[in-house]
Amino acid sequence: MAPVAVDDPGLPARFASGDPDSVRAVYQSYGRLVYAVAYKVLGDAGLAEDATQQTFVQAWRAAATYDPERALGAWLSAIARRAAIDVYRRERRHRGVEDIDTHEGTLVTQPPSVEQIYDVWEVRRALENLPDQDRELIRLQHYGELTHREIAAELAIPVGTVKSRSFRAHKRLAGLLGHLRAEPGATVARIHDAGRNADAGKGRPHGQR
Amino acid sequence: MQGRGAHMDNDDRIAYLSGNPSAPLEPDTRAELDQLRGVLADPAVWVEPPPALEDRIVTAVAQATRGEPVSPAGSATVTTIARQRRPWIPYAVLGVAAAAVLAVVLTFSLAGHAKQSAQYAASLDGTKLAPSASGQVTLTRTTSGWKIRIQGKGLPRRDGGEYYEAWLKNASGVLVPIGTFNQVDDVTLWAGVSPADFPTLTVTRQVAAKDQASSGQVVLLGVTHRTH
Numbered sequence: 001m002a003p004v005a006v007d008d009p010g011l012p013a014r015f016a017s018g019d020p021d022s023v024r025a026v027y028q029s030y031g032r033l034v035y036a037v038a039y040k041v042l043g044d045a046g047l048a049e050d051a052t053q054q055t056f057v058q059a060w061r062a063a064a065t066y067d068p069e070r071a072l073g074a075w076l077s078a079i080a081r082r083a084a085i086d087v088y089r090r091e092r093r094h095r096g097v098e099d100i101d102t103h104e105g106t107l108v109t110q111p112p113s114v115e116q117i118y119d120v121w122e123v124r125r126a127l128e129n130l131p132d133q134d135r136e137l138i139r140l141q142h143y144g145e146l147t148h149r150e151i152a153a154e155l156a157i158p159v160g161t162v163k164s165r166s167f168r169a170h171k172r173l174a175g176l177l178g179h180l181r182a183e184p185g186a187t188v189a190r191i192h193d194a195g196r197n198a199d200a201g202k203g204r205p206h207g208q209r
Numbered sequence: 210m211q212g213r214g215a216h217m218d219n220d221d222r223i224a225y226l227s228g229n230p231s232a233p234l235e236p237d238t239r240a241e242l243d244q245l246r247g248v249l250a251d252p253a254v255w256v257e258p259p260p261a262l263e264d265r266i267v268t269a270v271a272q273a274t275r276g277e278p279v280s281p282a283g284s285a286t287v288t289t290i291a292r293q294r295r296p297w298i299p300y301a302v303l304g305v306a307a308a309a310v311l312a313v314v315l316t317f318s319l320a321g322h323a324k325q326s327a328q329y330a331a332s333l334d335g336t337k338l339a340p341s342a343s344g345q346v347t348l349t350r351t352t353s354g355w356k357i358r359i360q361g362k363g364l365p366r367r368d369g370g371e372y373y374e375a376w377l378k379n380a381s382g383v384l385v386p387i388g389t390f391n392q393v394d395d396v397t398l399w400a401g402v403s404p405a406d407f408p409t410l411t412v413t414r415q416v417a418a419k420d421q422a423s424s425g426q427v428v429l430l431g432v433t434h435r436t437h
Contacts, residue, residue, distance in 0.1 A: 023270045024263065031263060035262070036256065043252075052258060052262060053262070053269050138249060141228060147228070147408055148229065150434065163227070167229065170226045170227040
């Protein structure tokens, strides 16, 4: 069977039909986002790898039940969250919960909410669509917790340049997140539902309750 | 973060998000943007899967298609499964388990080292009000907030309604009080704001009065920098 292009609009349908070559393409489109969901739940790289693999295996096994009209990303995200929780429970049974790294966001008593998963998914997806330079600057500033002055030293550019680039980068990021506009009181599920049809290529977590 | 994008075309909000605020924001707006900043600081947003995971997943799906057992992807799981599937070789199990425990200990030890909490530090200099004063400060991120340790010298003890107070200050001059104390030798304080946003640490002389604002009498001053 011919290789499937990552941007193939027929990818969800090919996946649903059981085309084995579509697995790699689906991974290339959604693997990092699925991994991010798993990491958000588990806070451990090795376990997140396991949960990511289980997500794709389970998705493949359930491919026949997938409706290609739905956003593939949303479907995968829901599977990823459940797979990660399963991995956590299995590890807890075998190792004892105290052995799992509880640093920074690890699931301790309750898994992250659907809304939290949604936030990570959407923000990560937006970041991946930014130019590398913008993404790196935002990473240094928020994840690296560097000040503008420290970023200037790190990148060997003037502080004023850092400030102007940072402003532009955040403005682009805001633009990419603009589709999250919602009416007051709207729920994530409603936002998701509203965006489903426009989200043929890349989905967001489904409103699992 | 619902409605996050609704106001993002406003330059003041973008400026706040980019760490260079240009105007005060409504508390609700600030809270909304702080939530987004929290997501941007989440490791899950930045972690990358190993490149080899793609091939392992394609292989695993192929195994599942053929009805074969699927090999686990994560190294931690390999340990668990090895322990489950070979109970009939006790000595080998002991050896494997010992090696696994060692590996897990090393892995978690190394992971712990790699994931050390963010830390900032600064040398503190005495101002004109206390030219002989000096000190060091370290700020360590914990789940409860920022743990701040000041070790100072050259300042007299203050009692009887007089005391010292430490502050963190951001580029806009906003002061966040982080604690009061009587002497500076070795003080542990806590802050709920990050030194990344509030990089300047000051210590002021204060007198107990109705007004709890800074006296403006700064005796120690330093700008914190990330150390790891």
